[in-house]
Amino acid sequence: MPSGKTHTKINLIGLPVIIAPLALLHPLHYEAIFVYAAGFLIGTYLLTPDLDTESDCYNNWGLFRFLWYPYQKFIPHRSILSHGLLIGDIIRILYLSIILFPLASFVNKQYGETTLLVWLEEHRDVLFVLILGVITASTFHIVLDKFYKPKRRKKR
Incomplete structure (x- = not known):
């Protein structure tokens, strides 16, 4: 299996490969492309499948x-x-x-001009694109886990 650093490297190489065609095909949608890229980076550094171990991603949460x-x-x-x-x-x-909902609700009650659920509904398109970026990053991770075969050193 690839190391966490290999996963990160592959994702960081893959991001521009995905973003460049999107930017060329949809030049007026830079905000959506930025949100997608942010989701991809969140998926690469904070929400990887390896959160089930004490991985680099787990440690990135500080x-x-x-x-x-x-x-x-x-x-x-x-x-x-x-x-x-x-x-x-x-x-x-x-x-x-589920973990963050109580905190988000508290902050929303104290400082929000609208309810949290209304805000989520109003921003569902942005959240969808953000989550799509997270999903793409973890898909890279999972595919790499399935197909990556490290080179073995020959014994002398």
Whole structure:
């Protein structure tokens, strides 16, 4: 299996390969392309399938990595729940949403001009594109896990 650094490298190479054609085909949609790229980077650095271990991604959460401890305990490593196409992303995004919802609700009550659910509805297109970027990044990760064969050194 590839290392976390290899996953990151491949994703960072792949991002411009995806973004360039989008920018050429849809030159007036730079905001959506930026949101997609942000989601892709979030998926590369913060929401990878390897959150089920003490990986680089887990450590990228810094002081907040404790949020992922229950996830690591209940999600078996490299199972369909973490490394399944789409299902792993849905589980990670729902998990994070459930964890952050109380905080987001509190902040919304204190400072928001509208309810959190109304805000989510108003921004559903942006959230969809952001999540699409996260899903694409983890798809790169999963495909690389399936097909990457490290070169073995020959014994002398």
